[in-house]
Amino acid sequence: MFKKLLLAATASLAMTLPAWADTTLKLTEVITSPERTETLKQIVKTFEDANPGVKVEITSLPWGQAFEKFATMVSAGDTPDVVEMPDRWISLYANNGMLENLEPYLAKWDHTKDLNDKTLQMGRYINNTAYGLPYGFYLRAMFYNKKLFKQAGIDNPPKTIDEFVESAKKISAIPGKFGYCLRGGPGGLNGWMMMGATAAGNDTFFKPDGTSTMADPAWVKGLSVFVDLYKNGYVPKDSVNWGFNEIVTGFYSGTCAMLDQDPDALIAVADKMSKDDYDVAPMPKGPAGKSFPTLGYASWSMFAASENKDLAWKLIAALDSPEGNIAWNKRTGALPIYKAAEQDPFYADPKFKGWFDELRDPNVVPLVMPFHLEEWAFFDSSIALKTTQQALLGQLAPDQLASQWAEYLTKAQQAYLAKKK
Template sequence: MNRNPAKAAAAAAVLALAGAAMSGCSAAAEPEGPVQLTFWHGYTEADGDVLQKIVDDFNASQDEVQIKTEVKTWAVIDDTLLPALSADEGPDIVAMPGERMPVYADRGAFADLGDWYSSDDGGTSALNEQAVDMVTVDGAPYGVPTGFVPLSVFYNKTLFAAAGITDAPTTWDEWLDAAKKLTVDADGDGTPEQYGLALPDHDTVANGLWPSLFYGAGGDLVEDAKTAVVDSEENREALDYWVSAIRDDKISPTGLDGIGADELFSSGKAAMHVGGPWMASIAKDNGIDYGIAALPAGPADQAASAIGVAMGVTAQADDAKVEGAEAFFSYFLGKDVATEWSLGSGWPPLRTDIAADAVSDNPTVVALTDIAPTSRALLPGVVNSVDVLDAIDDLTQRAVAGEDIDGLLSTAQDAVQSALK
């Protein structure tokens, strides 16, 4: 995904050096005592506490593998993983946003987990298939999902009641109709004091909002991780529909970014917002009585891009460490532990055999579990996903600004195809 060819070449060189440094690991003498693993992750809130408990419980459950966690920000992990691996000082297990894993897998930083996935004790057969697609590159799985949640509609129940709306919308037309009713321009100056929907046109949640709208019209961005399909009638239909809603019906401000959308909703100036589970705490902190609903169905489909996090075994791990990491992954995906992780982290269960009533102690998780079947992995297996999403970001921002949609789709098509090469 590097835009600088020299930087990309340097990164490749780093991995080559790392491979040379690691080549002798398996020949080293077997250490005495339990296998020691380091685990980098970026979970810093309540999710970090429950993950640490799970690691501690795993360590206490057996005497063959011991894991030590190191908490870093996601940005620091992204910046330091390759240099650390090149110095043979990287982690054995690392968690990162799911869309970043194909980047590192392509550069040789992660071990192929195909054999573990095909084993009987992996616990992977019950995993959400789309979550597995998120960590799969060229048919090989390089990670284990730790979180996978579809974008969803958060709505202000108080504003809904004031507008006489009793149910969350389930189709695009219902969604737009509700957004119009919830848009209030009391002084008639053309700038609403309250918007029906905070619909950002750039820098959206993991850039997955507009792809979700494209899915609803039957469109997509990429096929088989290799072919751009941006310039389609389906995507044109989605853009026409929602650009008109923003520009003509004024249901949302133009030029809005993701942070601005969060602020509109949290201040009570937007009745609906599309986001992830963190919006529950933001709404609660701001006194918003909120509900959660699935992204309404478009004319062709109901699907929403899912945000995910995954953990993998780095290439510096020797055979014993790989086996130890896989033992932890199996433990983590066990039904009881997976339920514990879901309740504590706020993410819906990764296993499809965990029902909503098993997580009833957390209403947010219940709601997200109910809508989990709408999840769709965003650009699975696409190494240069950031470049692809940058092109879509440019497309949607300029479309909402009023530029010609046909020309923008053609430009985005070329940019995405170039990124895929």
């Protein structure tokens, strides 16, 4: 099926283009894995075949160090033509004039009308201007191991935070097993933000004067959940350093029974586990009867310094064409950007039910981080990583963690508001 998609992508790209003799485009991938890179290379190959004389040079950065490595490249003037732009970085680069406005290209693109509303909304998140074209969305839901739940005497996945903690406690009583796969290493901030907002019952990050809400008692209570799970031994001790690969491995190996993750985790889980041994449910709700699973996305963006902008757009259009995009998303697990793709048999599979149940539930509010802040990328990649690990290890109390976050983010938001006056 995948080969057919690639062949279809090749056919769709066979359009009349000017000849770019010996032209090299630089493409940087930052959310990297061997399978994603291989898929990207195959789709890019179809673009090169359809454009004789064009070579696409792919640079793949390891996600754990991608923010620092990419910033170093940019500061040295080594900018790509096209970059895989994470949601948390886009404000930093767009607001500093480094990304090309894609609106003129979208206005003429045949497929703009076929994009779903969320794609255009998030693509225009910064200054209502498309500084990137999203390729897919990542919404959190709860994977759970049905065999371990049964062994612990639990009939259903947790529907509330209290049930989540209680389930983790019961499963951790089984020798060698843990309740939850905690992502304490790089990329772990989403879980903390999701739990804080769910405990608070709203997704308001700032008060009207720009003061962060994160030091509020309800947020502190939510942040305390992960600290208590770690302290009580309901998560593996070494999970303080776990990233994406470790938490997914911890789940499919049966080490821990619950994992909150995006659909991209399905790739490995479905490959390693019997479909009868696990399922995916909506995220647990808080005291207000609501949950706030994080909604993330990544885009293809063009650097303003590109000397081949029209050709760089052709590459973005190829990557995000219906054929190229569905081939990519079927390998990355991202939710679709096209209206029609939502009806694709791939997404009709019952394993996606947990995510689509969330999207249909009015009491489930996808949580979008304050990506408008230029400081958010550093906060996510550095400050949050250091302080959450300190909290897990007992070096920071949850209220101290929350106060440090609130102080940093208040300064950032108030500076942002001042610029808008």
